[in-house]
Amino acid sequence: MSARAQTVRLTPARHRALAGFAKSYGLSEYAMLARVVDAGLAALVHGAGNQIDNREIVSELASVSTRIVDVERMLDRALFTACAAYCYARHAALGARTTDEAVTAEINAAYDRQRRRAQEGRE
Numbered sequence: 001m002s003a004r005a006q007t008v009r010l011t012p013a014r015h016r017a018l019a020g021f022a023k024s025y026g027l028s029e030y031a032m033l034a035r036v037v038d039a040g041l042a043a044l045v046h047g048a049g050n051q052i053d054n055r056e057i058v059s060e061l062a063s064v065s066t067r068i069v070d071v072e073r074m075l076d077r078a079l080f081t082a083c084a085a086y087c088y089a090r091h092a093a094l095g096a097r098t099t100d101e102a103v104t105a106e107i108n109a110a111y112d113r114q115r116r117r118a119q120e121g122r123e
Contacts, residue, residue, distance in 0.1 A: 008033065
């Protein structure tokens with residue numbers, strides 16, 4: 001198969017870009033234009049090469065979602081543990097004689113208070 005000659009009209013901006021690329025690659029403008037045409041046709045025929053499979057995206061999002069749920073559970077337990085430690089330490093420091101039921105109620109109140117404060121931060 002033989003090569004064919006074509007006339008290409010470029011805007012001044014595209015000509016400057018082509019000339020800049022030709023200079024950086026050490027090619028003539030004509031040789032650079034041939035490379036640009038070859039690369040452009042290859043991209044049209046074979047695609048840009050950056051095609052992302054939607055199933056892969058959905059799979060990764062599901063995986064991330066599952067991990068986030070696990071992290072939320074762990075943080076929730078850490079918050080409850082911190083509230084319990086605070087309430088027990090507070091009662092010990094005050095020397096107050098209270099029942100476990102009273103301390104448990106305070107722990108739950110502190111936990112609920114912190115959860116509400118976290119929700120307020122999102123709104």
